[in-house]
Each structure stands twice: as structure tokens, then as C-alpha cells.
Amino acid sequence: MSGARHLYVHLPFCAYRCGYCDFVTLVGRRGQHAAYTDAVLAELELERPLLAGELDTVFLGGGTPTFLEAQSLARLLDVLPAAEELTIEANPETITPELARCLRLHGVTRVSLGAQSFQPHLLEVLERRATPDAVRRAFYHLRDASFDNISLDLIYGIPGQSAADLERDLEAAIALEPEHLSLYELEAKPGTRFTHAHGAELSRQAEAMEHYLERVVHVLRSAGYRWYETANFCLEPGRAGGRDLRSRHNLAYWQGRDYLGLGIGAVSTIADRRWRNAPRLRPYLDALAAGRRPPREVEPLPPDVRVRERALLGLRLDLPLALGSVDSALDHDALARMQALALVERRGENGSGTIALTERGRFLGDAVAAELIA
Amino acid sequence: MPQDRVRNFSIIAHIDHGKSTLADRILELTETVSGREMREQVLDSMELERERGITIKAQAVRVNWKGHQLNLIDTPGHVDFTYEVSRSLQACEGAVLVVDAAQGVEAQTVANAYLAIENDLELLPVLNKIDLPQANPDAVAMEVAELIGDDPENVRRISAKTGEGVADVLDAIIERFPAPSGNVEAPARALVFDSSYDQYRGVVAFVRVVDGSFRPRERLRAMAQGTRFEAEELGFFAPTMAPAESLEAGEVGYVITGLKDVSRLRVGDTLTVEARAAAEPVPGYKDVKPMVFAGLFPTDSDDYPELRDALDKLKLNDAALVYEPETSQALGFGFRCGFLGLLHMEIVRERLEREFDLDLLVTAPNVAYIATTKSGEVLEVHSPADMPDEIERVEEPYIKASVIVPKEYVGAVMELCNERRGRFDHMEYLSEERVVLIYELPLAEIVLDYYDQLKSRTRGYASFDYDLAGYREGELVRVDVLIAGEPVDALSLVVHRDSAYARGRALVDRLREEIPRQFFDVPIQAAIGSRIIARETVKAKRKDVLAKCYGGDITRKRKLLEKQKAGKKRMKQVGAVEVPQEAFLAVLNLDEAKR
Numbered sequence: 001m002s003g004a005r006h007l008y009v010h011l012p013f014c015a016y017r018c019g020y021c022d023f024v025t026l027v028g029r030r031g032q033h034a035a036y037t038d039a040v041l042a043e044l045e046l047e048r049p050l051l052a053g054e055l056d057t058v059f060l061g062g063g064t065p066t067f068l069e070a071q072s073l074a075r076l077l078d079v080l081p082a083a084e085e086l087t088i089e090a091n092p093e094t095i096t097p098e099l100a101r102c103l104r105l106h107g108v109t110r111v112s113l114g115a116q117s118f119q120p121h122l123l124e125v126l127e128r129r130a131t132p133d134a135v136r137r138a139f140y141h142l143r144d145a146s147f148d149n150i151s152l153d154l155i156y157g158i159p160g161q162s163a164a165d166l167e168r169d170l171e172a173a174i175a176l177e178p179e180h181l182s183l184y185e186l187e188a189k190p191g192t193r194f195t196h197a198h199g200a201e202l203s204r205q206a207e208a209m210e211h212y213l214e215r216v217v218h219v220l221r222s223a224g225y226r227w228y229e230t231a232n233f234c235l236e237p238g239r240a241g242g243r244d245l246r247s248r249h250n251l252a253y254w255q256g257r258d259y260l261g262l263g264i265g266a267v268s269t270i271a272d273r274r275w276r277n278a279p280r281l282r283p284y285l286d287a288l289a290a291g292r293r294p295p296r297e298v299e300p301l302p303p304d305v306r307v308r309e310r311a312l313l314g315l316r317l318d319l320p321l322a323l324g325s326v327d328s329a330l331d332h333d334a335l336a337r338m339q340a341l342a343l344v345e346r347r348g349e350n351g352s353g354t355i356a357l358t359e360r361g362r363f364l365g366d367a368v369a370a371e372l373i374a
Numbered sequence: 375m376p377q378d379r380v381r382n383f384s385i386i387a388h389i390d391h392g393k394s395t396l397a398d399r400i401l402e403l404t405e406t407v408s409g410r411e412m413r414e415q416v417l418d419s420m421e422l423e424r425e426r427g428i429t430i431k432a433q434a435v436r437v438n439w440k441g442h443q444l445n446l447i448d449t450p451g452h453v454d455f456t457y458e459v460s461r462s463l464q465a466c467e468g469a470v471l472v473v474d475a476a477q478g479v480e481a482q483t484v485a486n487a488y489l490a491i492e493n494d495l496e497l498l499p500v501l502n503k504i505d506l507p508q509a510n511p512d513a514v515a516m517e518v519a520e521l522i523g524d525d526p527e528n529v530r531r532i533s534a535k536t537g538e539g540v541a542d543v544l545d546a547i548i549e550r551f552p553a554p555s556g557n558v559e560a561p562a563r564a565l566v567f568d569s570s571y572d573q574y575r576g577v578v579a580f581v582r583v584v585d586g587s588f589r590p591r592e593r594l595r596a597m598a599q600g601t602r603f604e605a606e607e608l609g610f611f612a613p614t615m616a617p618a619e620s621l622e623a624g625e626v627g628y629v630i631t632g633l634k635d636v637s638r639l640r641v642g643d644t645l646t647v648e649a650r651a652a653a654e655p656v657p658g659y660k661d662v663k664p665m666v667f668a669g670l671f672p673t674d675s676d677d678y679p680e681l682r683d684a685l686d687k688l689k690l691n692d693a694a695l696v697y698e699p700e701t702s703q704a705l706g707f708g709f710r711c712g713f714l715g716l717l718h719m720e721i722v723r724e725r726l727e728r729e730f731d732l733d734l735l736v737t738a739p740n741v742a743y744i745a746t747t748k749s750g751e752v753l754e755v756h757s758p759a760d761m762p763d764e765i766e767r768v769e770e771p772y773i774k775a776s777v778i779v780p781k782e783y784v785g786a787v788m789e790l791c792n793e794r795r796g797r798f799d800h801m802e803y804l805s806e807e808r809v810v811l812i813y814e815l816p817l818a819e820i821v822l823d824y825y826d827q828l829k830s831r832t833r834g835y836a837s838f839d840y841d842l843a844g845y846r847e848g849e850l851v852r853v854d855v856l857i858a859g860e861p862v863d864a865l866s867l868v869v870h871r872d873s874a875y876a877r878g879r880a881l882v883d884r885l886r887e888e889i890p891r892q893f894f895d896v897p898i899q900a901a902i903g904s905r906i907i908a909r910e911t912v913k914a915k916r917k918d919v920l921a922k923c924y925g926g927d928i929t930r931k932r933k934l935l936e937k938q939k940a941g942k943k944r945m946k947q948v949g950a951v952e953v954p955q956e957a958f959l960a961v962l963n964l965d966e967a968k969r
């Protein structure tokens with residue numbers, strides 16, 4: 001084992017919490033940003049033996065990584081190991097021309113900007129503070145700082161979102177010509193105050209919104225984007241000077257690679273173990289200040305489980321999956337059934353062949369995957 | 375004991391009117407059970423008997439009172455066991471009719487009283503619970519007197535709980551009930567009025583000796599069934615088993631037969647001694663046939679052998695239970711079981727689930743139909759799916775139902791009975807306030823939810839009892855359900871032609887709600903023969919993906935899909951369609967409004 005080539009760093013701080021969010025986030029806490037940065041770097045030192053000598057990707061997620069107090073952010077970026085792809089998640093209202101330049105200066109190669117919507121009434125439902133114009137301004141600040149790999153996050157299936165609203169959001173996003181787009185259907189997670197407020201409305205409109213993903217795929221493809229993963233799109237190489245603009249970090253998850261996660265709530269998967277750091281700040285800071293690993297929940301991952309995960313995750317991609325690598329995880333009767341229903345396409349001979357979801361199979365990906373696993 | 379010093383009697387009552395409490399007081403008062411041994415409801419408590427290592431329930435207890443031998447014969451407490459009750463009553467000369475002084479006459483009071491009168495028993499009417507503040511003894515005494523054609527003055531007033539008046543009841547039993555009048559010298563005859571099974575001793579028969587006498591080790595024969603065996607032991611309960619040297623004409627007791635199966639010695643049969651064989655049995659034997667049928671399937675098909683073993687064991691003690699293996703293409707392997715009635719079905723189901731820890735899927739109950747095919751063949755049909763396509767005529771069982779309600783609910787009861795194809799027979803006032811309504815109804819109309827409806831429409835005031843009233847021809851059709859073009863045997867119904875459309879529609883609507891969306895459109899149809907009478911479609915799913923899946927989501931996502939996969943294994947496969955087990959129960963509770 002030559003070590004994980006992918007590093008995730010969780011930066012939980014946010015200026016405020018959006019109603020639909022169920023990530024590990026902490027509001028404000030300016031005074032603790034430096035201590036948290038120290039702790040993350042201490043955890044990095046403890047776990048460094050798990051990492052490869054050279055990393056492929058580093059991903060700073062949150063929370064709102066760009067809300068991290070500037071000095072701490074700069075220090076973090078300087079100390080983290082170098083990687084070919086270094087992505088940071090950003091909220092539009094945090095992006096100033098100075099911050100954009102600073103990120104570029106400290107080696108960030110890719111920014112994932114949480115736009116969510118361009119419709120004021122939908123942003124309000126989501127309890128987002130940025131206006132549509134703030135999203136656009138942030139985007140251009142990044143462009144001005146010469147970022148040539150920007151991703152926009154959009155949410156669809158928002159309570160009250162009409163089909164026309166969706167079209168307008170897609171149009172507004174395409175107009176900015178981002179290299180990459182992530183389209184997330186709103187998940188009303190039980191227990192969030194959002195679900196409390198909008199759950200009934202969401203279940204009422206579920207059927208009306210059933211075709212939104214089909215619409216998203218159609219519109220973005222027409223605009224030259226590749227639907228390379230269930231929720232992710234990137235500009236076709238032909239329209240991007242031959243560049244492969246898929247998120248390399250996220251591809252690592254979908255291809256079942258090892259990754260190390262740092263920070264509260266962060267998950268790591270290395271060899272036959274997966275662990276999640278406890279989500280609470282104080283015990284995390286205390287443990288690392290004392291030179292100990294933070295409290296964690298460890299899940300053993302026997303080889304058959306990793307193969308099953310590789311199958312489940314691999315089916316989200318638009319590339320065929322080599323049967324040889326996942327054969328033992330599949331229910332072959334179900335596979336034949338899914339083929340007969342034209343949901344799965346199988347190419348080549350047993351052992352050396354591949355399977356891939358058909359177009360319709362991709363829209364029903366979870367149901368098909370649930371059938372296919374043994 | 376000379377016959378003139380013997381009295382055989384039963385206590386009959388509506389449920390909870392105090393039969394068991396009175397029995398307990400009698401045991402106590404006659405010192406059959408000492409005060410220290412006395413436990414509540416000795417006769418009725420199976421649990422208690424099990425604790426004491428007695429597996430044979432006393433169906434008859436011998437007590438002594440003022441130089442007389444009194445045999446108290448227990449009767450099964452419910453409508454489904456009318457025949458067994460009538461056999462128990464046949465073993466008696468008198469019956470104590472217990473009526474709750476607060477509740478008044480109820481449906482079972484009436485049914486039991488009539489049964490006793492039919493069996494020529496002397497009735498001793500008793501009002502119980504006179505110590506209750508809400509007791510209304512004067513009014514209830516009028517009701518009782520009216521019911522049995524006696525003088526209200528003759529209705530005794532007691533409290534079985536406190537013991538008040540119980541000694542008088544015992545005196546009256548000796549005074550009013552006739553002594554047995556069998557012929558001691560005649561060939562031996564004994565009526566089997568109940569039986570039970572003990573795992574060590576085999577079938578134990580409870581008998582009333584009518585003529586002659588029986589002794590241990592004699593060769594006996596059951597005259598109707600022809601079963602032969604040796605009497606391993608004779609005796610009586612006092613209240614535990616007491617072996618005896620003989621049982622004489624007029625006496626009541628038990629015979630240990632050594633038989634391994636209760637179905638070989640049916641209630642109502644007559645025992646005789648081979649060496650002193652009687653020519654004629656005691657009249658009245660009937661082969662009781664099950665009237666209500668349902669499919670029993672294990673929820674987990676691996677439990678099939680356990681279900682079979684459990685039924686075999688129950689059968690040892692329940693001669694009325696019948697079952698045969700049934701294979702449903704939708705539900706797999708199970709049994710089609712026949713019951714005397716709804717309560718019997720409930721009891722069996724409960725015992726299977728509680729005593730044998732089985733998880734069962736019970737299909738909607740149906741009745742036994744008699745179908746004559748176009749070719750003239752006559753079939754008894756126990757399952758709607760077995761109803762032949764080409765029928766000349768179908769007959770269905772009818773019941774005579776008596777419903778007792780306060781008069782303000784008469785309209786509600788009539789409405790319900792009319793909806794259920796009932797034919798009004800007559801109505802009588804039991805008192806100024808309470809009415810008994812007699813209806814004839816197809817049994818099929820009460821097996822689903824009649825009783826629940828009756829209770830809810832009368833706010834729980836109605837009491838209900840019924841008697842089978844023979845078979846009658848009906849305009850009946852079989853409604854089949856097709857899921858994605860495949861007929862589903864477990865969902866077929868036999869219904870009256872007039873309600874076929876509404877029932878088919880309701881069933882199809884329910885199924886559309888119960889069957890989850892699949893990868894393709896699933897048509898659901900109700901049909902009579904090849905004619906489709908209702909149709910719905912479960913639309914194919916268009917989208918089923920969780921949008922977001924990154925490093926922190928993988929475990930949750932995998933577990934979700936694994937759970938989904940496991941859920942699919944519990945679904946029943948109808949062709950290519952996955953149908954949840956609950957859908958098969960749709961037929962049980964079709965929305966009342968849609969009928």
C-alpha cells in the first residue's frame with residue numbers, strides 16, 4: 001500500500017446556517033479559527049504516514065472554507081501538501097477580489113461556488129443570504145483572479161420551484177460558462193428545521209418534480225456539458241481546449257480509492273477501515289492539543305464490502321464498469337432482469353466484460369443498484 | 375350413588391356475566407377446594423392449571439352438597455361452539471342461567487337459554503352482581519322472566535363475588551332440577567360431551583353415563599365413529615382427577631382412552647362397552663363441519679415446517695380444526711384451514727402466533743360454497759380461487775342472527791343488515807328499552823367485518839349471536855384480480871353479483887396504493903371471467919437516485935441500498951411485479967364507504 005493520494009479537510013465554520021443544511025457546521029466562532037487550524041495541522045502530522053509521498057488532490061470543504069479567518073486560511077494552504085488539484089468550496093458573499101487573488105496565490109486550482117439558485121424567491125426559501133447578483137459578482141472576481149476551473153452548485157426541487165424556475169436557473173448558470181456544475185436535488189433530511197417547515201410541501205410536489213432531473217440533463221447536455229456522474233456535469237473536452245474537467249477528487253470517491261479526511265466530522269477510508277471523526281469541536285481541539293488522535297467512530301470494511309461499494313459508486317459514473325472488478329458483489333439473476341428491462345447494458349464476455357447503466361437506468365440508478373447488489 | 379341423589383347441571387351466561395365466579399364460589403362453599411387452595415376461577419384458568427402441572431382441563435367437577443352428588447359441567451363460551459355447548463347441555467338435567475343485574479339479557483343469554491330449553495333442561499334463573507351500584511335487579515328480573523316464561527319472583531338474586539345467595543342456589547339445584555333417569559341395568563351408554571388431549575395419557579373423554587355402568591380396563595367402542603379402545607382409567611374431577619372403580623348411570627366423569635388424536639373421538643359420540651353393547655347410540659350426534667376458511671401462510675417461507683408442526687399439535691386438542699396444504703403462486707406454501715367460525719379462527723391464529731411464535735399472513739376468510747357445475751358435478755369450494763368458471767348454481771351458508779340492542783340503535787342495525795343482504799325475520803321487545811332483532815344473513819357477509827361494524831354503529835351496545843341456518847342459492851360471482859395480466863389466486867373473491875363492481879373497484883384502488891412503483895407500468899385489473907370490471911395503473915418510476923454521494927455519504931448510501939435489497943426479498947413476486955405482503959390483506963379491510 002503506497003498511501004492515500006487524496007486528502008479532504010473539513011472547515012466547519014459558517015457565517016450562518018442555512019435551513020436545509022445537515023453538514024457538520026459551526027456558526028461564527030472567529031476566536032477558534034486559529035486553534036482549529038492548529039488542530040487540523042496537528043492531525044495531519046499524526047496521519048501523514050497514511051498519505052502517499054505525492055498527492056493527486058486536496059479538497060477543502062465545509063461549512064464555508066472561505067469564511068475561515070484569512071490568516072488561518074493562508075497558513076493552512078501553505079502547510080497542506082501540494083497537489084495537482086486543490087479545490088476549495090466557497091460561498092458567494094465571502095468572495096472578494098482580494099480573497100480570490102489570495103486563494104490563487106496560495107495554490108488553489110479550483111473553486112466550487114455555492115450558487116444554489118438565481119431566483120430571489122427560491123434563495124429566500126433556502127435561507128441563503130447571497131443575492132443572484134452577488135453570485136455573479138463572486139464568479140467574476142474568481143475569473144478576474146484567473147481561475148479557469150470554477151464549479152457552480154445548484155439545488156433543484158426547492159419548495160415552490162416551478163419548471164420555468166428551473167429553466168431560468170439553468171440558463172443563468174450556463175450564461176456564466178462555468179467549467180463544472182453540480183446539480184443537487186434538495187433532500188429534506190429528517191430533523192432539520194427546513195424539513196419541519198417545508199416537508200409537507202415537498203411531498204406534495206414530489207410527483208410534479210419527478211422529471212426535473214431529466215430536464216437538467218437535457219438542458220446541460222445541449223449546452224455542451226457532459227453528464228459524467230449522477231449529479232455532476234463538466235464542459236466537454238472539445239469545448240474546453242481538450243481538458244478533462246471532471247472533479248478528480250470526487251472521482252476518487254466514485255472509483256473506490258483511499259482518502260484521508262481531517263477535521264471534525266471528516267471521514268477517512270483507508271484499506272480495510274473507515275472512520276469518522278466525532279463532530280464536536282471541543283473534544284477535537286483538546287485531543288489534538290494533547291497530541292492525541294480525536295475521538296472517532298471506526299467501521300471495519302472487509303474486502304467484500306469495498307467491492308460492493310465500488311460497484312454501487314461506479315454505477316454513478318458514465319463510464320462502463322469492468323465486471324471483473326465487481327463481479328463477486330453482483331446478483332446475476334437481477335443483472336439479467338435489469339438487462340431485459342433495458343436498464344443495464346452489458347458488453348463483452350464474462351470476466352472481461354463491462355456493465356453500464358443505460359440512459360433510463362441512470363435516472364433510476366439507486367433502484368437499479370439496489371437490485372444489482374448480491 | 376343412587377341416581378335420585380345425583381344432579382347434573384351447567385351454568386350458562388353471556389360473557390362476563392359471572393359464570394366462572396359462581397363456579398368458584400360453589401367449589402368453595404362445598405369445600406371441594408379449601409379456602410387456602412382457592413384461586414380465582416379454578417374452572418376457567420388454563421394458566422393456573424399449567425402451573426400446577428395439570429394439562430387436562432376439568433370440564434366437569436363433582437361436588438357434594440347436603441348428601442347429594444352435584445356435577446357441574448362446563449360449557450364452551452362462544453357462538454362458534456354451539457354444537458359443543460348443546461352436547462354439554464345434553465349431559466345435564468338443569469341449567470343455572472346467570473344474568474348480570476346491571477347489563478341485563480344479552481345475545482348469548484338468549485341463545486344459551488333457547489339451547490337449554492331445546493334440550494328440555496330445567497332452568498334456574500339467577501341475577502348476579504346485585505351488589506353493584508348500577509344493578510337494576512327489578513327490571514332485569516322482568517327481562518329474564520319474559521325470556522324464559524317464568525315468574526319474576528322465581529328469579530334468584532345473588533352476588534357470586536361476595537357469595538350472597540349462592541347456598542340458596544345449591545339448594546334450589548337439588549330441589550328443582552330432576553334426577554337422572556337412566557336404566558342402571560341396561561347395556562352401557564355414555565355421551566361424550568367434550569374431550570381433551572394430554573401428551574402423556576392421550577385423549578381424555580368427558581362423559582355422562584346415560585345407562586348401565588363402565589369400569590376400568592373394559593373394551594369400549596365409540597358408536598358413530600367406530601373407534602375402539604380400552605378404558606385405561608375412569609374417574610371424576612374434584613377438582614383434580616380422582617380415579618374411580620366405576621361410573622354408573624346418571625354420573626359424570628372422565629375416561630382415559632390412550633387414543634393419540636382427538637379427531638378419533640368426536641364430541642357427541644356415544645361410548646358403549648363391547649361386552650354389554652347398546653343397540654342404539656344417544657341421539658343427536660353430528661359431524662361438525664367447518665364453515666369459515668382462510669389461507670395461513672408463514673411470513674417467512676422458511677417457517678413452513680414449523681407451521682405444519684404447530685397445526686398438527688393444535689389439531690390434537692381441537693377436533694374441529696381442519697387444514698390441508700395449499701400452494702399459492704403469490705404467497706408460496708401454506709395451509710387452507712377450516713374453522714367453525716370467526717372466533718375459532720381468531721383463537722387458532724392467536725395460539726399459533728403466541729404459543730408457537732409464528733409470524734403469519736392470514737388471507738381474507740371466506741365461507742364454504744356448494745357449486746354445481748354445468749356438467750352437473752357438485753363441489754364443495756373452500757377457496758374463491760377454486761370456484762369453477764362454468765357454474766350452473768352456487769349455494770352459500772346462511773345464519774340466523776340475533777342482535778340485542780337498546781331501541782335507539784334498531785335503525786342502525788337494520789341498515790347494516792340490509793347492506794349485508796340480510797332478510798328481516800322478526801323483532802321483539804325484551805323490555806321497554808331493549809330489542810332483539812332476528813335476521814337471516816349470508817355467513818359470507820359477516821366473516822369480514824360485520825361484528826366490528828355492528829359494535830361501532832351501536833357504540834358497543836349490541837350483542838350478537840348466530841346459528842347456522844342451512845344453504846341457499848345465491849347470485850354469486852368470482853371476482854379475480856390481475857396484476858400485470860397475471861391472475862393472483864390469493865386475491866380472488868366470491869361476492870354477490872350486485873356488489874361485484876363496487877368491491878372490484880375498491881380492491882383495485884387499495885392495491886394501487888399498496889403496490890410500490892416499479893421499473894414499468896403495472897396494470898391492476900378486477901375481472902369477472904374475461905370481463906374487466908375495474909382497472910388502475912401503478913405508473914413506472916421515472917427517477918430514483920440520491921443526488922449527492924461523496925466521501926462522507928458512502929456508508930449511509932450503501933446501507934440504504936442494502937436495506938432496500940433486503941426489503942425486496944420480503945416482497946412476493948407476481949410475475950415480474952414485486953408485491954408487498956400487506957397488499958394481500960387489502961381485501962380484508964376495503965374501505966367501508968366504497969362497498
